[in-house]
Amino acid sequence: RKKNRLSLAQYKEGILSGDRIILSRAITLVESNLQEDNELSTQLIDELYPSTGNSIRIGITGVPGVGKSTFIEYFGKYLISKGKKIAVLTIDPSSQKSGGSILGDKTRMNELSQDKNAYIRPSATGDALGGIAHRTRESMLLCEAAGYEIIIIETVGVGQSETSVKGMVDFFLLLMLAGAGDELQGIKKGIMEMADAIVITKVDSGNENAARKAKKEYENALHLFPPNENGWLPKVELSSAVDGEGAQEVEKLINSFIKKMKENGFFDHNRSQQAINWMHETVHQYLRKNFYNTPVIKENLPKFEEDVKSGNQHAVKAALELIKKYKA
Ligand code: GDP
Incomplete structure (x- = not known):
């Protein structure tokens, strides 16, 4: 394993020169559970930090089958045709539970993945969200340092990972179907509320009228939410990857969003808020891990769990007792 690792300088130079193989290896390092790997990747990100932040970060979500990978491939190719370099990172929460994956055993984004201006990376699986x-x-930071100007973070819209994704992107896009009988197709209201825009997919093959009707409905639904403090009214667009419609409109929409947010200061405000939250999350994660790895906790936990389970001990009291032991 050890000989697989490059030196800090090799990672850094490789990434800054846009070497995709080294980028992939660095992401593998980031995803590793080994302490030495984590230390190295933290150092690497620290060194690369000045070269990050220059992309537009877009979150894309929607239920399985809505057309995410098709849309991303189509939209990505459009952006590349306009001279952009794009990276796609996917988060697949399903894989933890089932061992399988919603997002894809099938080959996804085939053409895009072969384009030298695109970088596609599925998330590592089997870890906590x-x-x-x-x-x-x-x-994402590594991709930015490697020169990708648009980062798409894709997630399945089943309500687990969307909040985390919203917390790391500039723009959050929800894909929806038209006339699927809905009740908003199992998309939770909370996810709709996070969206800066909805794109209705598969607006082709006789689906056009239903899509226009759905557009009105979604617009109405979006306008019922309390206004965003950033002054943005979420928009609804139509798209068909088959007919090649919608990419230009979606790009325009995102550009006007970014322009507006940069003008009113919310672009930077959002990013610095996200950075603060990230710091806190990192502290929480560290403390949790540290707590459960402490010998006295490991030793006592089974008994406490047993007591809480059998009703001998109240949950909160048990937690406080454990914390007392941890601090002692
Ligand atoms: P995902 O699970 O959300 O990534 O969905 P996919 O991109 O795999 O698409 C699901 C199915 O819908 C596939 O069979 C696609 O070919 C089809 N599909 C996706 N986009 C369109 C579209 O714009 N028009 C039509 N007619 N079919 C589409």
């Missing part, structure tokens, strides 16, 4: 989110953030 907090861990995945943390790693995705760091991977």
Whole structure:
């Protein structure tokens, strides 16, 4: 394993020169559970930090089958045709539980993944969501240092990872279907509320009228939410990857959002707020891990769990007792 690791300087130079193989290896380092790897990746990110932050960070979510990978491939190719370099990072929360994955055993974004101006990376699996989110953030910074100007973070819209993704992007896009009988298709209201825009997918093959109707409905639904403090009214766009419609409109929409946020100061405000939250999350994660790895806690936990389970001990009291032992 050890000989697989490059030196800090090798990672750094490779990434800054846009070497995709080294970028991939650095992301693997970020995703590693080994302490030495974590130390090295923290150092690496620290060194690369001045070269990060220059991208537009876009979160994309939607239920399985809505057309995320098709849209990202189509939209990504459009952006590349306009001279951009894009990176796509996917978070797949399902894989932890089932061992399988919603996002894809199938090959996704085939054409895009072969384009030299695109970099596609599925998330590592089998870790707590907090861990995945943390790693995705760091991977995003590595992609920025490697020169990717647009970072797309894709997640399945099933209500687990969206909040973390919202917490690391500038713009949050929700994909929805038209006329799928809905009740908003199992998309939770809270996810709609996070969206800066909704894109209705598959607006083709006779689906056009239903899509226009859905557009009105979604617009109405969005306008019922309390206004965003950043002054942005979420928009609804139509798209068809099959007919090649919508990419230009979505790009315009994102550009006007970014322009407005930069003008009114919310772009920087949002990013610095996210950085503060990230710091706190890192502290929480560290403390939690540290707590459960402490010998006295490891030793006592089974008994406490047993007592709480059997009703011998009240949960909060048990927690406080454990903390007392930890601090002692
Ligand atoms: P994901 O699970 O959200 O990533 O969805 P996919 O991108 O895999 O798409 C699910 C299915 O919808 C696939 O069979 C796609 O070919 C199809 N699809 C995606 N986008 C469009 C579109 O714009 N028009 C039509 N007609 N079909 C689409």
